[in-house]
Amino acid sequence: MIDLLFIVITVLFFVINVAFAYGCDELMGGRSTR
Amino acid sequence: MPAWMTGNAIAQWALYSALLLLSAKPVGSFMYRVFTGQRTFLHPVLRPVEVGIYRITRVDEEEEMSWYIYMLAILAFTIAGIFITYLTERTQQWHGSFFNPQHLPNVTQVLAWNTAVSFSTNTNWQNYTGEATMSYLTQMFGLATHNWMSATTGIVAAVALVRGLARRTASGIGSFWVDVVRCTLYLLLPILFVYTLFLVWQGVPQNFSAYTVAHTLEGTTQTIAQGPVATQEAVKMLGTNGGGFMNANSAHPYENPTPLSNFVEMLSIFLLGSGLVYMFGKWVGNTKQGWTLWAAMFVLFSGGFFTAVGFEQNGNHLIASQAHVQTVATSTQPGGNMEGKEVRFGIVDSAMWATITTDASCGAINAWHDSFMPLAGAVPLVNMATGEVIFGGVGAGLYGMLMYAILAVFIAGLMVGRTPEYLGKKVESFEIKMASLALLISPANILFFSALAVVGVWGTAAIINPGPHGLSEVLYAFTSQNANNGSAFAGLGTATPTLQPAFNFYNVTGGIAMLVGRFLFLTPLLAIGGSMARKKTVPANMGTFPTDGPTFSILIVAVIVIVAALTYFPAYSLSPILEQLLLNAGKTF
Numbered sequence: 001m002i003d004l005l006f007i008v009i010t011v012l013f014f015v016i017n018v019a020f021a022y023g024c025d026e027l028m029g030g031r032s033t034r
Numbered sequence: 035m036p037a038w039m040t041g042n043a044i045a046q047w048a049l050y051s052a053l054l055l056l057s058a059k060p061v062g063s064f065m066y067r068v069f070t071g072q073r074t075f076l077h078p079v080l081r082p083v084e085v086g087i088y089r090i091t092r093v094d095e096e097e098e099m100s101w102y103i104y105m106l107a108i109l110a111f112t113i114a115g116i117f118i119t120y121l122t123e124r125t126q127q128w129h130g131s132f133f134n135p136q137h138l139p140n141v142t143q144v145l146a147w148n149t150a151v152s153f154s155t156n157t158n159w160q161n162y163t164g165e166a167t168m169s170y171l172t173q174m175f176g177l178a179t180h181n182w183m184s185a186t187t188g189i190v191a192a193v194a195l196v197r198g199l200a201r202r203t204a205s206g207i208g209s210f211w212v213d214v215v216r217c218t219l220y221l222l223l224p225i226l227f228v229y230t231l232f233l234v235w236q237g238v239p240q241n242f243s244a245y246t247v248a249h250t251l252e253g254t255t256q257t258i259a260q261g262p263v264a265t266q267e268a269v270k271m272l273g274t275n276g277g278g279f280m281n282a283n284s285a286h287p288y289e290n291p292t293p294l295s296n297f298v299e300m301l302s303i304f305l306l307g308s309g310l311v312y313m314f315g316k317w318v319g320n321t322k323q324g325w326t327l328w329a330a331m332f333v334l335f336s337g338g339f340f341t342a343v344g345f346e347q348n349g350n351h352l353i354a355s356q357a358h359v360q361t362v363a364t365s366t367q368p369g370g371n372m373e374g375k376e377v378r379f380g381i382v383d384s385a386m387w388a389t390i391t392t393d394a395s396c397g398a399i400n401a402w403h404d405s406f407m408p409l410a411g412a413v414p415l416v417n418m419a420t421g422e423v424i425f426g427g428v429g430a431g432l433y434g435m436l437m438y439a440i441l442a443v444f445i446a447g448l449m450v451g452r453t454p455e456y457l458g459k460k461v462e463s464f465e466i467k468m469a470s471l472a473l474l475i476s477p478a479n480i481l482f483f484s485a486l487a488v489v490g491v492w493g494t495a496a497i498i499n500p501g502p503h504g505l506s507e508v509l510y511a512f513t514s515q516n517a518n519n520g521s522a523f524a525g526l527g528t529a530t531p532t533l534q535p536a537f538n539f540y541n542v543t544g545g546i547a548m549l550v551g552r553f554l555f556l557t558p559l560l561a562i563g564g565s566m567a568r569k570k571t572v573p574a575n576m577g578t579f580p581t582d583g584p585t586f587s588i589l590i591v592a593v594i595v596i597v598a599a600l601t602y603f604p605a606y607s608l609s610p611i612l613e614q615l616l617l618n619a620g621k622t623f
Contacts (some may be wrong), residue, residue, distance in 0.1 A: 003124065006147040007117070009542075013549050014113050020554060021105045024471075024561040028464055031205075032100035032564055 101564025374405025
């Protein structure tokens with residue numbers, strides 16, 4: 001159960017980081033994601 | 035000349051600096067050839083291996099990634115590494131007698147996660163005793179492998195940013211997978227092969243033996259750890275990882291046996307970081323651009339070293355006032371503050387190591403930073419807080435320094451009322467927004483978790499020293515983890531039953547701080563690379579601020595110092611600065 005908790009924390013961080021990167025690219029006009 | 039400026043300090047600094055300077059060009063030129071895909075003297079042997087890897091993994095050597103895809107590749111590579119390391123630690127009781135001759139049990143969940151994140155982010159924060167916790171397989175496959183991979187990730191991220199700065203009207207900044215393969219094969223593998231043999235020659239063990247039990251003259255027994263130490267030690271230093279095989283790290287004679295190994299280990303921390311700066315200059319077509327950053331880094335390194343060695347050599351005046359205590363350096367003893375130091379290395383080597391290991395994101399230690407004089411201990415703290423841009427962690431130092439360079443041209447642009455330019459490209463609002471984001475992420479990360487730690491028993495229960503020194507211990511822990519350094523000030527409680535909840539607090543929050551400090555910091559910087567790659571160059575004119583001379587070096591140093599002072603002075607005034615003032619008044623912690 002605790003193992004699962006840490007897997008979830010890790011995945012959650014990376015999802016947030018991908019969203020952050022997407023947001024940065026949107027500021028640039030979305031040139032790398034569209 | 036002040037009494038603390040000993041001949042030993044000046045000689046070691048001068049020799050170190052000369053060798054670092056001499057190595058920058060050959061190492062940087064070689065890196066340039068590797069990452070631009072040019073032929074090197076290793077190609078006859080390694081090129082077939084490289085091509086074979088591309089075939090097996092179906093990687094297109096000519097592929098170009100946008101900055102966003104490059105970032106996703108870094109994240110995917112890292113998350114896979116975290117899970118593999120976690121699994122390795124959690125299953126080590128089944129590693130067998132060859133890979134786990136001490137029959138060490140599985141690592142607990144929270145510690146396994148903290149360690150997996152730590153080694154995957156190049157931090158190598160170690161909340162455990164290596165030789166009593168990790169099996170040989172975990173040390174080799176889980177930890178040493180990540181020393182390679184995390185170092186590679188840092189280097190290729192810097193290479194991608196440099197590519198972005200150097201290219202014109204391009205949409206891509208290279209291929210992450212191709213960069214990783216080239217970095218591993220041509221750069222790390224050959225150097226580490228030779229380096230490992232050197233360490234074995236110096237006396238570092240490389241075996242799979244069970245630990246040796248020695249019978250002492252007092253009639254007791256002592257267990258002496260063995261293992262594949264040399265392979266891990268080499269990459270630990272060259273890759274600016276810092277995670278030791280042994281708990282005592284490079285103060286242990288099996289990790290750092292001789293004065294020569296100590297000097298070479300210090301030199302290897304800066305070797306690639308220094309070379310990367312030269313590579314940057316060569317890549318953008320003007321090596322003076324690289325030397326300008328190199329000079330700024332060197333000034334900051336020298337300032338840090340002489341500050342640390344000065345306070346350490348002066349020592350504690352309260353001890354000096356005691357009868358029969360000699361704190362002045364003589365030909366037969368080092369004098370100064372010898373608390374927490376390995377006597378083989380003394381004050382100069384300890385202060386020099388502490389400065390270098392935190393200028394870079396290494397984190398290996400050969401002395402106890404917690405025992406340094408308050409303002410000598412502030413040197414590693416400030417080094418890490420400024421982002422370890424002084425030659426820096428492999429890759430991380432250069433991309434952090436380029437962030438400051440962009441801020442510096444922005445400030446210079448404000449002064450003269452012109453649109454700032456860097457390397458012939460206009461620096462516009464997007465780049466400034468991204469540099470500001472990167473700049474704010476680190477202090478937010480450090481100060482939020484430090485504040486959280488000192489407002490409740492979950493954090494305070496683990497603090498061993500009271501008063502400002504205790505705050506330094508907490509600040510140092512989160513600064514180190516945010517900066518992916520990994521060195522510990524020490525003084526935070528270990529996994530005793532009564533401190534178990536607090537221990538878990540630092541493992542969990544520390545793990546998050548390491549992830550934020552590595553990847554949320556890197557993301558806007560790669561975005562700058564992607565944005566700059568698309569721009570056209572404009573010819574320099576009378577109004578262009580030159581970024582390839584001593585004026586720009588001074589400006590960068592000033593920006594780094596002023597930003598650090600504005601950001602952290604309130605916190606430091608309650609920790610090392612207050613501690614020094616109270617020490618002057620006769621109070622210790």
